[in-house]
Amino acid sequence: MSGRLDRRGFLAVVPGAAVAAVLAPHAAAASAAAAADMEMVVLAAQCDPVKDGTGLTPGAGPSVRLVEQALVDEGLLAAQYVDGHFGTATRTAYGRWQESLGFSGPDANGLPGKGSLTALAEGRFSVTRLITPGSRTTFQGFPFNTRTVAMLTEAQRLAKVSLVVEQGSYSPGDDPTSAGTHDGGGAVDLDAEALTAAQRTAVLTALRRVGFAAWLRNPSQDDWPWHIHGIAVNDTALSTPAQKQVGMYYLGRNGLANNGQDDGPQVTKTTWEQYRRTA
Known part of the structure; x- marks a missing residue:
């Protein structure tokens, strides 16, 4: 249970479910405000796996963390890897995500593409600076x-x-x-x-x-x-x-x-x- 002030200024008891309902629009707005920069995510997916440590690609960390958390939500990545470093664990998990969408072979090698990234982002965050190799x-x-x-x-x-x-x-x-x-x-x-x-x-x-x-x-x-x-x-x-x-x-x-x-x-x-x- 939780509480809030009623119209007279007294604390009223409110069921937890009601609190969730009150907060839900705010949570949705926060989620909608989160944005992953595709250019930086893709760059990190190329640069991070070859590093000796877990250093971040400059400017990519926040966007990569959004992708990693989404992969955790999908049951494809352990929560410990939500660190902004698009290393081999994240790349492997992303490859599994691509396979779940029907991609195979070189199209499921863990390098984010426009289709797979926007699908992963749906209902979670927006994707900015979309890139595509073209036809x-x-x-x-x-x-x-x-x-x-x-x-x-x-x-x-x-x-x-x-x-x-x-x-x-x-x-x-x-x-x-x-x-x-x-x-x-x-x-x-x-x-x-x-x-x-x-x-x-x-x-x-x-x-x-x-x-x-x-x-x-x-x-x-x-x-x-x-x-x-x-x-x-x-x-x-x-x-x-x-x-x-x-x-x-x-x-x-x-x-x-x-x-x-x-x-x-x-x-x-x-x-x-x-x-x-x-x-």
């Missing part, structure tokens, strides 16, 4: 999505160098040396053999400026020909290996198995959406 298309005859093509087109404009694609996205099994990074969306390899050192730097800088995790690959690393490898940050169709490379890029690494230092041009790390808001 499938081709560029120079290679498979991509429209988001990646837009990024490549802008990078080419900035670099003032013609880009020549060697490998596109959505290409599972095409090149075993790619280790699965091209199995999903957002991945590209560009020819760099005919480029001068200055042109290579210009292209690599432009790719990073528009939101690619990108590196110059050379024959000394793994008998590769000179090429530029890029992964579009926050592409929600990334394969799991590609997600890991984004995380390594944000940690200042080279995205290779040797986990070496990033030796590319240092620019402010960004996503395509962030670049478009500031360009």
Whole structure:
């Protein structure tokens, strides 16, 4: 039982159920006011699993906690993991959520997409800054999505160098040396053999400026020909290996198995959406 003042100013006894009814609209309003920033949630889902500890992706913590609490409510995640760190436990739980919606294989790899995230948020919180890879298309005859093509087109404009694609996205099994990074969306390899050192730097800088995790690959690393490898940050169709490379890029690494230092041009790390808001 609880109490409240009646019209005469006296304390009146009110059943607990009535108190819940009185408070319910306020709780609903509080829930509606909570908002998860999809851009930050997706970025954390790429960056956090590769970290040694449980550090948070700057700016992502509150949004990730909303997602984690929803996964707890669905019985998919232990409450101890509601910490704002989108680590392997959260990614696994999110993959189960995707499977519960009917997704399978690479579409249930724990990287939030627009459909699965808005479904999880329903009745719990709103989702802001929605992102999508867009529809499938081709560029120079290679498979991509429209988001990646837009990024490549802008990078080419900035670099003032013609880009020549060697490998596109959505290409599972095409090149075993790619280790699965091209199995999903957002991945590209560009020819760099005919480029001068200055042109290579210009292209690599432009790719990073528009939101690619990108590196110059050379024959000394793994008998590769000179090429530029890029992964579009926050592409929600990334394969799991590609997600890991984004995380390594944000940690200042080279995205290779040797986990070496990033030796590319240092620019402010960004996503395509962030670049478009500031360009």
